[in-house]
Amino acid sequence: MITNDDRRESKRISYICEVECEGSGLNYLATRIQDLSTTGAFIDSLTCHPPGSHLRLRFRIHDTLIETAAEVRYAMPQMGMGVRFLDLTPGYAALLESLIEGKPLIPTAVTAGPPDAVADQLRWKTPDMLLGNFAIVSMFDVIQLIENNKLTGVLTVVSPAAKGEIQFNDGHIVGAQNGETGIEALKTFLDVTEGSFEFKRSDTPYPRTIESSGNMSLMLDLLQVVDGELRDAGP
Numbered sequence: 001m002i003t004n005d006d007r008r009e010s011k012r013i014s015y016i017c018e019v020e021c022e023g024s025g026l027n028y029l030a031t032r033i034q035d036l037s038t039t040g041a042f043i044d045s046l047t048c049h050p051p052g053s054h055l056r057l058r059f060r061i062h063d064t065l066i067e068t069a070a071e072v073r074y075a076m077p078q079m080g081m082g083v084r085f086l087d088l089t090p091g092y093a094a095l096l097e098s099l100i101e102g103k104p105l106i107p108t109a110v111t112a113g114p115p116d117a118v119a120d121q122l123r124w125k126t127p128d129m130l131l132g133n134f135a136i137v138s139m140f141d142v143i144q145l146i147e148n149n150k151l152t153g154v155l156t157v158v159s160p161a162a163k164g165e166i167q168f169n170d171g172h173i174v175g176a177q178n179g180e181t182g183i184e185a186l187k188t189f190l191d192v193t194e195g196s197f198e199f200k201r202s203d204t205p206y207p208r209t210i211e212s213s214g215n216m217s218l219m220l221d222l223l224q225v226v227d228g229e230l231r232d233a234g235p
Helices: 004-008 090-101 115-122 139-148 182-187 215-233
Strands: 012-022 029-037 040-044 054-061 064-076 080-085 129-133 153-158 163-169 172-178 196-201
Touching (some): 029 090, 054 080, 054 090, 129 139, 139 153, 139 163, 139 215, 172 182, 172 215, 182 215
Antiparallel strands (some): 012 054, 029 040, 040 080, 054 064, 064 080, 129 196, 153 196
16 A cells, blocks of 8 residues: 555655666666655656665766665556665765755765776766566567667567567667568567567667557557467468
8 A cells, every 4th residue: 555655755846857777677777757855756667666676776966966776665557656765875865955945055075985986976877778587577568668768779589489689769669680570570579478688779770671650559550460360370
């Protein structure tokens, strides 16, 4: 049961920013924070980790990168999840309090450490790879994740049902390969329910070998085609 304490234990403001989440199943998830408090946030995501999961978050407040552990307190399927921050440093906590409560920010020194460690603390890390397992998320979830983040790149699938790749431009499926190419190749990925995937971003768009108005309509149309082919091939 989700309680008011879970959702509204401190003042929250509407604050939209990109966030990187690292956790089990999906090793890297790029999405966005919808609202923010000094103790936690609500993260938009079609793919949610179960309550109790621990994540590592990276997001920006103005020009400052905040990196913290977080615990998933509640999940709302197809919408997102509420998380509680676990190890905010005093400097990060002061920055959040300044933003949310309107209090003046007293500058604090960056955490002491070797020069390389300090530089790493201030650097905005943007991994170009998404890893995961189809035992945790479905092929449709992965495709929606790529579409929602408007990513260009290639999704490599390794599964007993199919091995190959699906290519995306700005989140839209534009090609597929797995011995065959185009629509015929894409059909083979519909039955994938186990195995692993790896998505790598690309700065260069892929040539289009598949035409569609949208990813979900394309996949649903293919499911109907495959279902019709199976009926025609039946006894």
